[in-house]
Amino acid sequence: xxxxxxxxxxxxxxxxxxxxxxxxxxxxxxxxxxxxxxxxxxxxxxxxxxxxxxxxxxxxxxxxxxxxxxxxxxxxxxxxxxxxxxxxxxxxxxxxxxxxxxxxxxxxxxxxxxxxxxxxxxxxxxxxxxxxxxxxxxxxxxxxxxxxxxxxxxxxxxxxxxxxxxxxxxxxxxxxxxxxxxxxxxxxxxxxxxxxxxxxxxxxxxxxxxxxxxxxxxxxxxxxxxxxxxxxxxxxxxxxxxxxxxxxxxxxxxxxxxxxxxxxxxxxxxxxxxxxxxxxxxxxxxxxxxxxxxxxxxxxxxx
Ligand code: EPU
Numbered sequence: 001x002x003x004x005x006x007x008x009x010x011x012x013x014x015x016x017x018x019x020x021x022x023x024x025x026x027x028x029x030x031x032x033x034x035x036x037x038x039x040x041x042x043x044x045x046x047x048x049x050x051x052x053x054x055x056x057x058x059x060x061x062x063x064x065x066x067x068x069x070x071x072x073x074x075x076x077x078x079x080x081x082x083x084x085x086x087x088x089x090x091x092x093x094x095x096x097x098x099x100x101x102x103x104x105x106x107x108x109x110x111x112x113x114x115x116x117x118x119x120x121x122x123x124x125x126x127x128x129x130x131x132x133x134x135x136x137x138x139x140x141x142x143x144x145x146x147x148x149x150x151x152x153x154x155x156x157x158x159x160x161x162x163x164x165x166x167x168x169x170x171x172x173x174x175x176x177x178x179x180x181x182x183x184x185x186x187x188x189x190x191x192x193x194x195x196x197x198x199x200x201x202x203x204x205x206x207x208x209x210x211x212x213x214x215x216x217x218x219x220x221x222x223x224x225x226x227x228x229x230x231x232x233x234x235x236x237x238x239x240x241x242x243x244x245x246x247x248x249x250x251x252x253x254x255x256x257x258x259x260x261x262x263x264x265x266x267x268x269x270x271x272x273x274x275x276x277x278x279x280x281x282x283x284x285x286x287x288x289x290x291x292x293x294x295x296x297x298x299x300x301x302x303x
Contacts, residue, residue, distance in 0.1 A: 001031075003051045007044055010035050017066040017075065017292075020058060022123065022216050025263045026066025026292070029056075029075035037082040038157070038180060045177060046155040048074050056292065057178055059128030060100065063217050067293040068263045076178070078127060083180070088113070091188060092146065096181040097127030101134065101141070104184070109198050114189035115144040117198045121205040123217065127179040132288070133172045138201070142167020146185040150176035170221050170288055210248045210256060218253040219270060220285040228285055229253035235280045237273055245269040267291070 004011050015032030018024050031053070035041040048055050054073035058064065078084070078098030086104055087094045088111050095104045101124055105116045118138030122129065133142045145167070148160045158176065166173040205211070220228040232238070232252035240247045244261025247269065248254040255266055274285050 021061030027070025030072045031074040033076045036080045059125035062123035064290045093184045095126045097179045099126045101129045109194045112191040113186035115186040120201045133167045144184045146183045148182040149180040151178035153177045210250045214257040219289050221288045235277045242269040
Protein backbone atom coordinates (compact mmCIF):
# COMPACT_ATOMS: atom_id res chain seq x y z
CA UNK A 1 0.00 0.00 0.00
CA UNK A 2 3.07 2.19 -0.44
CA UNK A 3 1.33 4.62 -2.75
CA UNK A 4 -1.25 5.22 -0.03
CA UNK A 5 1.17 6.27 2.69
CA UNK A 6 -0.49 8.75 5.02
CA UNK A 7 -3.91 7.15 4.43
CA UNK A 8 -3.32 3.95 6.44
CA UNK A 9 -5.97 4.88 9.02
CA UNK A 10 -8.76 5.19 6.50
CA UNK A 11 -7.93 2.66 3.77
CA UNK A 12 -8.43 -1.09 3.99
CA UNK A 13 -7.31 -3.67 1.46
CA UNK A 14 -9.55 -6.45 0.15
CA UNK A 15 -12.66 -5.18 1.93
CA UNK A 16 -15.66 -7.46 1.23
CA UNK A 17 -18.30 -5.29 -0.44
CA UNK A 18 -21.23 -7.68 0.04
CA UNK A 19 -21.91 -6.33 3.52
CA UNK A 20 -22.02 -2.78 2.14
CA UNK A 21 -24.74 -3.49 -0.41
CA UNK A 22 -28.44 -4.31 -0.13
CA UNK A 23 -28.04 -7.41 -2.26
CA UNK A 24 -25.32 -8.58 0.16
CA UNK A 25 -23.56 -10.19 -2.77
CA UNK A 26 -20.26 -9.84 -4.56
CA UNK A 27 -16.54 -9.83 -3.95
CA UNK A 28 -14.07 -7.41 -2.38
CA UNK A 29 -12.79 -3.98 -3.26
CA UNK A 30 -9.06 -3.84 -3.89
CA UNK A 31 -8.98 -0.73 -1.67
CA UNK A 32 -11.78 0.68 0.45
CA UNK A 33 -11.66 4.07 2.15
CA UNK A 34 -13.81 5.94 4.62
CA UNK A 35 -12.26 9.41 4.83
CA UNK A 36 -12.96 11.45 7.94
CA UNK A 37 -13.55 14.83 6.34
CA UNK A 38 -13.58 16.67 3.01
CA UNK A 39 -9.91 17.74 3.13
CA UNK A 40 -8.79 14.16 3.58
CA UNK A 41 -11.12 13.06 0.79
CA UNK A 42 -9.67 15.67 -1.60
CA UNK A 43 -6.13 14.49 -0.79
CA UNK A 44 -7.14 10.88 -1.39
CA UNK A 45 -8.77 11.73 -4.72
CA UNK A 46 -5.61 13.55 -5.82
CA UNK A 47 -3.36 10.68 -4.72
CA UNK A 48 -5.48 8.17 -6.62
CA UNK A 49 -5.45 10.40 -9.67
CA UNK A 50 -1.64 10.73 -9.51
CA UNK A 51 -1.32 6.96 -9.18
CA UNK A 52 -4.00 6.26 -11.81
CA UNK A 53 -6.10 4.26 -9.38
CA UNK A 54 -9.76 4.26 -10.46
CA UNK A 55 -12.27 5.50 -7.88
CA UNK A 56 -15.85 4.35 -7.35
CA UNK A 57 -18.18 6.03 -4.89
CA UNK A 58 -20.43 3.81 -2.80
CA UNK A 59 -23.46 5.10 -0.93
CA UNK A 60 -25.61 2.60 0.97
CA UNK A 61 -25.32 0.13 -1.89
CA UNK A 62 -29.05 -0.03 -2.60
CA UNK A 63 -28.66 0.40 -6.36
CA UNK A 64 -25.45 -1.55 -6.89
CA UNK A 65 -24.64 -5.14 -7.72
CA UNK A 66 -20.98 -6.01 -7.13
CA UNK A 67 -19.77 -8.88 -9.29
CA UNK A 68 -18.49 -12.03 -7.57
CA UNK A 69 -14.87 -11.25 -8.52
CA UNK A 70 -14.97 -7.87 -6.76
CA UNK A 71 -13.61 -4.63 -8.20
CA UNK A 72 -10.15 -3.19 -8.73
CA UNK A 73 -9.13 0.25 -7.51
CA UNK A 74 -10.49 2.39 -4.70
CA UNK A 75 -14.03 2.30 -3.37
CA UNK A 76 -14.88 5.31 -1.21
CA UNK A 77 -17.77 5.56 1.23
CA UNK A 78 -18.75 8.86 2.84
CA UNK A 79 -19.83 7.32 6.13
CA UNK A 80 -18.00 9.70 8.50
CA UNK A 81 -20.21 12.15 10.46
CA UNK A 82 -18.70 15.10 8.57
CA UNK A 83 -20.41 13.89 5.37
CA UNK A 84 -23.76 13.03 6.93
CA UNK A 85 -24.89 16.33 8.42
CA UNK A 86 -28.41 17.64 7.87
CA UNK A 87 -29.29 21.27 8.63
CA UNK A 88 -32.44 23.32 8.19
CA UNK A 89 -32.44 27.07 7.56
CA UNK A 90 -35.82 28.57 6.68
CA UNK A 91 -37.08 26.68 3.64
CA UNK A 92 -33.65 25.25 2.84
CA UNK A 93 -32.49 21.81 3.91
CA UNK A 94 -28.75 21.15 3.49
CA UNK A 95 -27.51 17.59 3.54
CA UNK A 96 -24.16 15.87 3.19
CA UNK A 97 -23.87 13.26 0.45
CA UNK A 98 -23.46 10.50 3.02
CA UNK A 99 -26.69 11.33 4.86
CA UNK A 100 -29.51 8.88 4.43
CA UNK A 101 -32.16 10.18 2.03
CA UNK A 102 -34.86 8.84 4.34
CA UNK A 103 -33.45 10.88 7.20
CA UNK A 104 -33.51 14.03 5.06
CA UNK A 105 -37.11 13.33 4.05
CA UNK A 106 -38.31 12.88 7.65
CA UNK A 107 -36.36 15.94 8.80
CA UNK A 108 -38.04 18.07 6.13
CA UNK A 109 -41.50 16.74 7.02
CA UNK A 110 -40.88 17.33 10.71
CA UNK A 111 -39.93 20.94 9.94
CA UNK A 112 -43.10 21.45 7.87
CA UNK A 113 -41.24 21.57 4.56
CA UNK A 114 -42.92 19.94 1.58
CA UNK A 115 -41.53 18.39 -1.59
CA UNK A 116 -39.27 15.56 -0.58
CA UNK A 117 -42.01 13.50 1.13
CA UNK A 118 -42.77 11.82 -2.21
CA UNK A 119 -39.37 10.16 -1.89
CA UNK A 120 -40.38 8.23 1.22
CA UNK A 121 -39.08 4.65 1.35
CA UNK A 122 -36.38 5.26 -1.24
CA UNK A 123 -33.26 3.76 0.32
CA UNK A 124 -29.73 5.06 -0.04
CA UNK A 125 -27.80 8.24 0.50
CA UNK A 126 -28.28 11.80 -0.68
CA UNK A 127 -25.25 11.39 -2.96
CA UNK A 128 -26.64 8.27 -4.60
CA UNK A 129 -30.08 9.85 -4.96
CA UNK A 130 -28.60 12.91 -6.68
CA UNK A 131 -26.39 10.88 -8.99
CA UNK A 132 -29.30 8.85 -10.34
CA UNK A 133 -32.04 11.46 -9.73
CA UNK A 134 -33.97 9.05 -7.52
CA UNK A 135 -37.71 9.43 -7.59
CA UNK A 136 -41.18 7.98 -7.59
CA UNK A 137 -44.29 8.70 -9.64
CA UNK A 138 -44.77 11.67 -7.29
CA UNK A 139 -41.55 13.39 -8.35
CA UNK A 140 -37.78 13.20 -8.12
CA UNK A 141 -35.01 14.62 -5.96
CA UNK A 142 -33.76 16.92 -8.74
CA UNK A 143 -37.00 18.91 -8.69
CA UNK A 144 -36.03 20.32 -5.27
CA UNK A 145 -32.26 20.59 -5.62
CA UNK A 146 -31.08 24.21 -5.47
CA UNK A 147 -27.34 23.56 -5.50
CA UNK A 148 -24.77 20.85 -5.02
CA UNK A 149 -21.13 20.64 -3.97
CA UNK A 150 -18.81 18.20 -5.69
CA UNK A 151 -15.20 17.19 -6.28
CA UNK A 152 -14.09 17.04 -9.89
CA UNK A 153 -11.95 14.29 -11.42
CA UNK A 154 -8.93 16.55 -10.89
CA UNK A 155 -9.66 16.95 -7.19
CA UNK A 156 -11.12 20.47 -7.21
CA UNK A 157 -14.09 21.31 -4.99
CA UNK A 158 -16.83 23.01 -7.02
CA UNK A 159 -20.34 24.35 -6.39
CA UNK A 160 -22.98 23.53 -8.97
CA UNK A 161 -25.89 25.94 -8.97
CA UNK A 162 -29.43 25.19 -10.07
CA UNK A 163 -28.65 26.66 -13.50
CA UNK A 164 -25.80 24.17 -14.00
CA UNK A 165 -27.93 21.18 -13.06
CA UNK A 166 -30.14 19.19 -15.38
CA UNK A 167 -32.25 16.39 -13.96
CA UNK A 168 -34.22 14.02 -16.13
CA UNK A 169 -35.76 10.60 -15.46
CA UNK A 170 -33.17 8.71 -13.35
CA UNK A 171 -30.39 10.89 -14.71
CA UNK A 172 -28.56 13.98 -13.54
CA UNK A 173 -25.88 16.15 -15.06
CA UNK A 174 -23.93 15.83 -11.79
CA UNK A 175 -21.19 13.69 -13.25
CA UNK A 176 -18.36 14.96 -11.08
CA UNK A 177 -16.28 12.27 -9.43
CA UNK A 178 -17.65 12.89 -5.93
CA UNK A 179 -20.86 14.53 -4.80
CA UNK A 180 -20.29 16.18 -1.41
CA UNK A 181 -23.76 17.43 -0.59
CA UNK A 182 -26.71 19.51 -1.70
CA UNK A 183 -29.22 22.14 -0.70
CA UNK A 184 -32.92 21.53 -1.20
CA UNK A 185 -35.28 24.48 -1.51
CA UNK A 186 -38.68 23.36 -0.20
CA UNK A 187 -42.18 24.73 0.36
CA UNK A 188 -43.83 25.46 3.67
CA UNK A 189 -46.70 23.19 4.64
CA UNK A 190 -48.48 21.87 7.70
CA UNK A 191 -46.22 19.26 9.39
CA UNK A 192 -49.24 17.15 10.43
CA UNK A 193 -50.62 17.04 6.89
CA UNK A 194 -47.18 16.21 5.55
CA UNK A 195 -46.71 13.41 8.08
CA UNK A 196 -50.06 11.95 7.01
CA UNK A 197 -49.04 12.04 3.35
CA UNK A 198 -45.73 10.45 4.22
CA UNK A 199 -47.43 7.64 6.10
CA UNK A 200 -49.91 6.99 3.31
CA UNK A 201 -47.18 6.77 0.69
CA UNK A 202 -45.13 4.52 2.94
CA UNK A 203 -48.03 2.08 3.23
CA UNK A 204 -48.61 2.04 -0.55
CA UNK A 205 -44.91 1.45 -1.20
CA UNK A 206 -44.72 -1.31 1.39
CA UNK A 207 -47.70 -3.07 -0.14
CA UNK A 208 -46.39 -2.91 -3.70
CA UNK A 209 -42.66 -3.54 -3.28
CA UNK A 210 -40.72 -6.36 -1.62
CA UNK A 211 -39.25 -4.25 1.17
CA UNK A 212 -37.28 -6.02 3.86
CA UNK A 213 -36.08 -8.71 1.46
CA UNK A 214 -32.53 -9.13 0.27
CA UNK A 215 -32.75 -7.10 -2.92
CA UNK A 216 -31.91 -3.73 -4.44
CA UNK A 217 -34.38 -1.19 -5.81
CA UNK A 218 -35.88 -1.52 -9.27
CA UNK A 219 -33.62 -3.41 -11.67
CA UNK A 220 -34.70 -1.66 -14.89
CA UNK A 221 -35.73 1.89 -15.74
CA UNK A 222 -39.30 2.37 -16.82
CA UNK A 223 -39.50 2.70 -20.60
CA UNK A 224 -41.28 5.91 -21.61
CA UNK A 225 -44.98 5.74 -20.79
CA UNK A 226 -44.95 2.28 -19.24
CA UNK A 227 -43.70 0.35 -16.24
CA UNK A 228 -40.91 -2.20 -16.49
CA UNK A 229 -42.59 -4.21 -13.70
CA UNK A 230 -45.82 -4.42 -15.66
CA UNK A 231 -43.96 -5.55 -18.80
CA UNK A 232 -41.96 -8.21 -16.94
CA UNK A 233 -45.18 -9.53 -15.41
CA UNK A 234 -46.91 -9.46 -18.81
CA UNK A 235 -44.03 -11.52 -20.22
CA UNK A 236 -44.91 -14.15 -17.60
CA UNK A 237 -41.64 -13.82 -15.73
CA UNK A 238 -42.75 -13.35 -12.11
CA UNK A 239 -41.14 -16.07 -10.01
CA UNK A 240 -38.51 -16.93 -12.65
CA UNK A 241 -35.44 -18.27 -10.92
CA UNK A 242 -31.77 -18.78 -11.70
CA UNK A 243 -29.81 -20.29 -8.83
CA UNK A 244 -30.70 -18.22 -5.78
CA UNK A 245 -32.00 -15.21 -7.75
CA UNK A 246 -35.78 -14.89 -8.21
CA UNK A 247 -38.01 -12.33 -9.93
CA UNK A 248 -40.23 -10.98 -7.15
CA UNK A 249 -43.86 -12.06 -7.10
CA UNK A 250 -44.85 -8.81 -5.49
CA UNK A 251 -43.21 -6.48 -8.01
CA UNK A 252 -41.61 -7.92 -11.12
CA UNK A 253 -38.99 -5.17 -11.40
CA UNK A 254 -37.29 -6.47 -8.25
CA UNK A 255 -34.98 -9.45 -7.98
CA UNK A 256 -34.70 -11.22 -4.64
CA UNK A 257 -31.47 -12.88 -3.55
CA UNK A 258 -32.16 -16.04 -1.60
CA UNK A 259 -29.55 -17.79 0.56
CA UNK A 260 -26.72 -19.20 -1.60
CA UNK A 261 -27.45 -16.62 -4.31
CA UNK A 262 -24.41 -15.26 -6.15
CA UNK A 263 -24.02 -12.07 -8.15
CA UNK A 264 -23.66 -14.22 -11.21
CA UNK A 265 -27.14 -15.69 -10.61
CA UNK A 266 -28.56 -12.16 -10.55
CA UNK A 267 -26.67 -11.18 -13.70
CA UNK A 268 -27.90 -14.25 -15.55
CA UNK A 269 -31.47 -13.61 -14.42
CA UNK A 270 -31.21 -10.00 -15.60
CA UNK A 271 -30.14 -11.25 -19.03
CA UNK A 272 -33.03 -13.73 -19.15
CA UNK A 273 -35.59 -11.07 -18.18
CA UNK A 274 -34.23 -8.59 -20.68
CA UNK A 275 -34.15 -11.10 -23.51
CA UNK A 276 -37.61 -12.49 -22.80
CA UNK A 277 -39.22 -9.05 -22.56
CA UNK A 278 -37.60 -8.06 -25.83
CA UNK A 279 -38.56 -11.30 -27.59
CA UNK A 280 -42.14 -11.41 -26.32
CA UNK A 281 -43.03 -7.73 -26.14
CA UNK A 282 -40.46 -6.03 -28.35
CA UNK A 283 -39.27 -3.68 -25.63
CA UNK A 284 -35.56 -3.30 -24.79
CA UNK A 285 -35.25 -2.67 -21.05
CA UNK A 286 -32.46 -0.45 -19.80
CA UNK A 287 -30.75 -1.15 -16.48
CA UNK A 288 -31.30 1.16 -13.54
CA UNK A 289 -29.16 -1.00 -11.26
CA UNK A 290 -25.43 -0.24 -11.42
CA UNK A 291 -23.30 -3.30 -12.10
CA UNK A 292 -19.81 -3.10 -10.63
CA UNK A 293 -17.57 -5.32 -12.65
CA UNK A 294 -13.95 -5.03 -13.77
CA UNK A 295 -14.63 -6.55 -17.15
CA UNK A 296 -18.11 -7.83 -17.63
CA UNK A 297 -20.50 -5.67 -19.58
CA UNK A 298 -24.09 -6.84 -19.57
CA UNK A 299 -24.70 -7.39 -23.28
CA UNK A 300 -27.58 -5.45 -24.82
CA UNK A 301 -28.87 -8.80 -25.96
CA UNK A 302 -27.70 -11.94 -24.20
CA UNK A 303 -26.82 -15.32 -25.66
N1 EPU B 1 -47.18 -3.40 -12.09
C1 EPU B 1 -47.53 -4.65 -12.52
N2 EPU B 1 -46.77 -5.71 -12.13
C2 EPU B 1 -45.69 -5.57 -11.34
C3 EPU B 1 -45.32 -4.27 -10.90
C4 EPU B 1 -46.09 -3.19 -11.30
O1 EPU B 1 -48.50 -4.83 -13.24
O2 EPU B 1 -45.05 -6.57 -11.02
C5 EPU B 1 -48.03 -2.25 -12.48
C6 EPU B 1 -48.74 -1.65 -11.28
O3 EPU B 1 -49.93 -2.34 -11.01
C7 EPU B 1 -48.97 -0.24 -11.75
C8 EPU B 1 -47.78 0.06 -12.63
O4 EPU B 1 -47.22 -1.21 -12.99
O5 EPU B 1 -50.13 -0.16 -12.53
C9 EPU B 1 -46.73 0.92 -11.92
O6 EPU B 1 -46.27 0.23 -10.77
P1 EPU B 1 -45.68 0.98 -9.49
O7 EPU B 1 -46.65 2.00 -9.01
O8 EPU B 1 -45.21 -0.05 -8.56
O9 EPU B 1 -44.47 1.83 -10.06
P2 EPU B 1 -43.27 1.45 -11.00
O10 EPU B 1 -43.41 2.29 -12.23
O11 EPU B 1 -43.14 -0.01 -11.20
C10 EPU B 1 -41.75 3.35 -10.08
C11 EPU B 1 -40.29 3.46 -9.73
C12 EPU B 1 -40.06 2.99 -8.30
C13 EPU B 1 -40.94 3.78 -7.35
C14 EPU B 1 -42.40 3.54 -7.75
C15 EPU B 1 -43.38 4.29 -6.87
C16 EPU B 1 -38.89 3.07 -11.69
C17 EPU B 1 -38.05 2.10 -12.43
N3 EPU B 1 -39.51 2.61 -10.60
O12 EPU B 1 -42.05 1.95 -10.14
O13 EPU B 1 -38.71 3.29 -8.00
O14 EPU B 1 -40.74 3.38 -6.02
O15 EPU B 1 -42.55 4.02 -9.11
O16 EPU B 1 -43.59 5.59 -7.27
O17 EPU B 1 -38.94 4.25 -12.06
C18 EPU B 1 -36.50 2.46 -8.12
O18 EPU B 1 -36.31 3.35 -8.95
O19 EPU B 1 -35.58 1.70 -7.72
C19 EPU B 1 -37.84 2.28 -7.63
C20 EPU B 1 -38.17 1.26 -6.86
